[in-house]
Amino acid sequence: MQKLLALILAIFSPISVLSLSYPVDNAGNPLPNSIETFYIDARTMWLNRDLTKSGRKDLNPALNKLYRIADAAVSDPVIYTVTAKPTDKLAPSGDPHDFYSLARYYWPGNSTNPLPYVRYDGYPNPEIFNIPDSDYLKTIIDDTFYLGLAYFWSGNESYAQFSVRKLNTWFIDPVTKMNPNLNFANWIKGYDALNSNSTTPLGTGLLDLAQVYKLIDGIQLIRKSPAYTADIHNALQTWFQQYSQWLTTSARGIFEGQSPNNQGTWYDVQVAAIYLFINQRDAAAATQRTTISRVNTQILPDGTQPFELARTLSWTYSNFNLLAMFAQGWLCQTTQVPLFTYTSPDGRSIPKALNYLMGFAVNNGTGWRNSSETNLDYDEIISLSKQAYVEYKDVKYIDFVNKMQTEPQIWNINKLWSPYGSFDAAPSSQSGSVGSRGMSGLGLLSYGWCIILLVTLM
Ligand SMILES: *[C@@H]1O[C@H](CO)[C@@H](O)[C@H](O)[C@H]1NC(C)=O
Ligand SMILES: *[C@@H]1O[C@H](CO)[C@@H](O)[C@H](O)[C@H]1NC(C)=O
Numbered sequence: 001m002q003k004l005l006a007l008i009l010a011i012f013s014p015i016s017v018l019s020l021s022y023p024v025d026n027a028g029n030p031l032p033n034s035i036e037t038f039y040i041d042a043r044t045m046w047l048n049r050d051l052t053k054s055g056r057k058d059l060n061p062a063l064n065k066l067y068r069i070a071d072a073a074v075s076d077p078v079i080y081t082v083t084a085k086p087t088d089k090l091a092p093s094g095d096p097h098d099f100y101s102l103a104r105y106y107w108p109g110n111s112t113n114p115l116p117y118v119r120y121d122g123y124p125n126p127e128i129f130n131i132p133d134s135d136y137l138k139t140i141i142d143d144t145f146y147l148g149l150a151y152f153w154s155g156n157e158s159y160a161q162f163s164v165r166k167l168n169t170w171f172i173d174p175v176t177k178m179n180p181n182l183n184f185a186n187w188i189k190g191y192d193a194l195n196s197n198s199t200t201p202l203g204t205g206l207l208d209l210a211q212v213y214k215l216i217d218g219i220q221l222i223r224k225s226p227a228y229t230a231d232i233h234n235a236l237q238t239w240f241q242q243y244s245q246w247l248t249t250s251a252r253g254i255f256e257g258q259s260p261n262n263q264g265t266w267y268d269v270q271v272a273a274i275y276l277f278i279n280q281r282d283a284a285a286a287t288q289r290t291t292i293s294r295v296n297t298q299i300l301p302d303g304t305q306p307f308e309l310a311r312t313l314s315w316t317y318s319n320f321n322l323l324a325m326f327a328q329g330w331l332c333q334t335t336q337v338p339l340f341t342y343t344s345p346d347g348r349s350i351p352k353a354l355n356y357l358m359g360f361a362v363n364n365g366t367g368w369r370n371s372s373e374t375n376l377d378y379d380e381i382i383s384l385s386k387q388a389y390v391e392y393k394d395v396k397y398i399d400f401v402n403k404m405q406t407e408p409q410i411w412n413i414n415k416l417w418s419p420y421g422s423f424d425a426a427p428s429s430q431s432g433s434v435g436s437r438g439m440s441g442l443g444l445l446s447y448g449w450c451i452i453l454l455v456t457l458m
């Protein structure tokens with residue numbers, strides 16, 4: 001142990017070993033002076049920040065990128081609110097506080113009778129871009145996430161202040177707030193999704209808030225800032241309590257939860273993340289166990305995902321469903337629901353589905369039988385493999401990444417909460433670069449974990 005410690009000190013010197021502690025109580029729960037995030041691995045990020053303060057340099061490109069994004073969010077003059085949309089683009093309710101977006105793959109029926117719209121899967125109707133709500137919400141989610149991260153890493157109160165200002169406009173201020181529901185999201189023109197039944201479509205998903213887990217972690221990261229007042233906190237808790245009520249009891253919410261494909265998985269992700277935020281851990285865990293049961297229904301023993309293969313963009317959606325599985329996997333950090341490690345008796349599991357896709361990616365899509373996608377996009381599967389390397393510690397994932405990437409993404413912001421050297425490590429003078437040219441990725445990774453182990457022991 002002492003030898004190892006000396007080695008670590010040599011690499012990270014000057015370093016204060018005592019600073020390597022993420023404040024937790026005896027039960028392992030975060031103390032008030034630490035942070036609690038649900039998707040992000042808070043302990044690793046805390047440790048990474050300590051090591052960076054002590055002279056570790058490899059995260060600097062990712063930090064520079066983070067601050068560029070956060071500074072752009074600070075100086076963005078646009079005021080993001082659902083009430084900004086023009087009056088001829090309001091939801092069918094006519095209430096400017098109602099979020100409104102159109103179903104992506106639905107088009108006018110025909111020139112004489114545009115209603116009801118009909119589905120052409122895989123062909124987005126550009127009409128969806130005429131309503132700003134969807135893009136605005138995406139911006140609020142991303143801004144909250146990056147401003148929260150920038151605040152945690154820099155301690156600069158400006159980031160927390162701007163984040164609170166944006167959150168207040170979107171969720172709280174009575175003049176500009178969004179109503180806590182997605183009644184009119186992914187709306188199919190010509191159908192009344194609110195007064196419908198199983199014979200007519202109830203819209204096509206609630207994906208506009210699928211990534212709410214990022215927004216929630218962004219909020220968690222500014223909770224100690226004086227800008228994040230008790231009033232703001234209570235108002236956000238109320239909003240998300242009301243929204244979770246809508247998600248789990250409205251016809252549209254229940255319908256979405258019953259979707260057999262990626263929409264159902266993303267539904268679980270948003271329900272679980274929100275339950276964690278509003279302190280309903282048991283309900284979050286129950287939702288995450290539902291995601292485990294989706295492994296049984298969505299992934300076959302050979303790793304195929306038939307509900308996604310049935311889509312026109314079968315490659316995109318096979319990846320997209322796994323992104324939801326992984327997001328939920330990380331959200332299980334708090335609840336300890338064993339989604340990542342679950343394998344059905346006949347061999348269905350998350351790694352099985354990932355390995356199946358990787359097999360096609362390494363051959364540039366050869367044999368991806370029935371997709372109308374000609375140029376397969378590999379960004380998602382590279383990201384999934386990095387996450388898989390962190391979770392499953394199998395060197396084949398980092399080998400895959402090194403094969404697929406032309407150069408390491410040393411600016412990758414996910415590095416900020418990933419174990420040292422787990423992916424995209426900057427070339428280092430001690431060890432050469434990660435991968436075939438230097439110390440193997442696994443070597444560096446176990447190294448990072450030794451440090452974490454030490455920290456845990458100390
Ligand atoms: C804090 O961040 C703001 C917004 O980007 C910036 O203008 C300011 O210079 C930063 N302050 C410090 C002390 O770095
Ligand atoms: C247009 O749609 C209407 C209603 O769906 C249908 O009755 C009609 O035959 C369609 N016309 C053409 C030219 O396809």
Ligand SMILES: *[C@@H]1O[C@H](CO)[C@@H](O)[C@H](O)[C@H]1NC(C)=O
Pocket residue numbers: 195196197198199200
């Ligand atoms: C379901 O909705 C359709 C269209 O609104 C309607 O024609 C039908 O009568 C409804 N069925 C039931 C059982 O409510």
Ligand SMILES: *[C@@H]1O[C@H](CO)[C@@H](O)[C@H](O)[C@H]1NC(C)=O
Pocket residue numbers: 306309310311312369370
């Ligand atoms: C693609 O292949 C799968 C598996 O053979 C099948 O279930 C699916 O319906 C096919 N999709 C299309 C769009 O043909």
Ligand SMILES: *[C@@H]1O[C@H](CO)[C@@H](O)[C@H](O)[C@H]1NC(C)=O
Pocket residue numbers: 364365374375376
């Ligand atoms: C991969 O396949 C696409 C589509 O067939 C092709 O355009 C591209 O050049 C291929 N890339 C490589 C590296 O072979």
